[in-house]
Amino acid sequence: MAETLRAQQLCMTGHIRDPQANPPPPGIEARRLAVYRQLFFGNVQALLAGSFPVLHASLGAGQWLALMEDFYARHRCQTPLFTEVAGELVDYLQQRADLPGWVAELAHYEWIETVLLLGDDAQPEHDPEGDLLEGVPVLSNLALPLAYAWPVSQIGPGHLPQEAPVEPTLLLACRGSDHDVQFSRLAPLAHALLMSLQQHARSGREHCAALAAVVGVEPASLQGQALQLLNQLKAQNVVLGTIPVGIESA
Structure with missing residues (x-):
């Protein structure tokens, strides 16, 4: 029973992730699967469009959508945190040698702002009056x-x-x-x-x-x-x- 449920879950998630490469699970209406697809993919796409506004605008709607679909289908994120998904896209783009070189660099440039905004306020111990030439x-x-x-x-x-x-x-x-x-x-x-x-x-x-x-x-x-x-x-x-x-x- 557990194995059957797992197989059904994998079939459904595979289809939602990449409907072109994975057949839909039997017995579920296509309209319902499309709703799930929009919920999952739509949220990730909207999150990344907000994190990379210049890249989003520079690529245009068609190329951006194709990029998001490939990222969603093929990239295996190493974090479950929504705040770190932007960094996953940066990693993915650095592997896309087929894209113009500025794409990965522009993404990294925009991502750095998020990194600093979410960065820890704590600073290393230091002497604010230390000699900058003789000290470290x-x-x-x-x-x-x-x-x-x-x-x-x-x-x-x-x-x-x-x-x-x-x-x-x-x-x-x-x-x-x-x-x-x-x-x-x-x-x-x-x-x-x-x-x-x-x-x-x-x-x-x-x-x-x-x-x-x-x-x-x-x-x-x-x-x-x-x-x-x-x-x-x-x-x-x-x-x-x-x-x-x-x-x-x-």
Whole structure:
């Protein structure tokens, strides 16, 4: 009995998920199955259209619907949480090599806003008065450096690029105390410094030396500029301060 029920459930869910590839379960009226399909698929499609308004508008109704139907039929989500379905679509689009490159990047760009809006307010321990050059600078949990091959901040229904520009789009996404997420353009040095802060627990001086090695210049020639950047980032609450001495040596 249990196996029969399970087989019926799998048959029904398979049909609802992908009616073109899976026959309907016997004995259920097509009209009723269509109602179930609309309830399940319609809710997911509407949720994602709201999470990715620019992508939705840029693709147009037909291409968006085809994309949603394929995602719904083929992608196996790893989370039951509605708040994380947008991240599942980002993962799915990164596997779709047949789509224009800007599609996956635009989705990621729009998704980052959701990530920051839902992010934990708790910040790592830090000394707000610490020396940013001698200490280890602490990056806010609510600030993310981003790099895209496509000009994601300019893409929309009236501007769909055919080729990626030579220069990447470097951005900083940051959530303020008012829970408003802002995106700002970054110069290459600022982006490189933020990526270094995100990936390595080093003193400001060591970050400067590592960047200088990449650029191929003497650390002393970058130190003043790097310190100025660190102070600007601290004024914007992107850098919080430095790791407290006790924690740094633990």
